[in-house]
Amino acid sequence: ExxxxxxxxxxxxxxxxxxxxxxxxxxxxxxxxxxxxxxxxxxxxxxxxxxxxxxxPKKEVKEEFVKKAGIKGVDYHTARTINEQYKAALRKLEFETKSGQLIPSNEVEKAWTAHITAAKIRLLGIKSKIAPLIQEYLEDIDDRESVLGLVDSVVREALEELSRSELQ
Incomplete structure (x- = not known):
């Protein structure tokens, strides 16, 4: 019993x-x-x-599992159709992954992180790259520092704005 x-x-x-x-x-x-x-x-x-x-497992356990899956009350043919569609979707994903059409999200994230970091470093380097050019055109040290400070603040503002945005 x-x-x-x-x-x-x-x-x-x-x-x-x-x-x-x-x-x-x-x-x-x-x-x-x-x-x-x-x-x-x-x-x-x-x-x-x-x-x-x-x-x-007990019948109740099986029924609870089916209920959580959102397919409670389906007949055999519908359940079979759902199962076959699921298998087909898995095979399609496997094919797309193996053929290079799909890339794992962690690889995409890693690549984007590297690109964004490189762009950030280049943007922050703008100030030091244009400093010699500005020195040629502006003789007054205060004017040069003012222009370089302005460039630096614009670059940092742009980077902060980018860091607040979200991918959609």
Whole structure:
């Protein structure tokens, strides 16, 4: 009875009893092991490995899984169609990835980060590149510093504006 309650085979329950995982929920009467379902369920929750769930989950567990997937109440043919479409989509993604049409997002992010960093460094270097040119045309040191400060502030403002924008 307890095996049916758990949605597993009687052999699985026998193994669990022999392993002592529900020893506090069992009693022996006339050579037969009796199991208190409530106590056994509590003990199993505490003692079973969550990474190794039962192979044949209860009907309720299956129904909950289907409900979470958003396909509750579909007939066999609809479920089969959904499954085949899913497989086709996976095959298409695999083909596009292998043929170079799709690139993993982490690779794209890495490449963009490198390009943006290089652009930032070049933009911040504008001030030092134009300083000698400005020196030729402006003899007054205050004017030169004023122009270079203006260039620097415009570049930094542009970089700050870019850093606040989001990709869409």
């Amino acid at each position: 307890y095996a049916r309650h758990r949605g597993v085979s009687p052999a699985r329950i026998t193994t669990i009893v022999k392993q002592g995982k529900i020893s506090g929920a069992t009693t022996t009467k006339n050579g037969k092991v009796l199991i208190d379902p409530e106590k056994a369920d509590t003990l199993l929750e505490q003692n079973l490995d969550p990474m190794n769930p039962p192979r044949n």
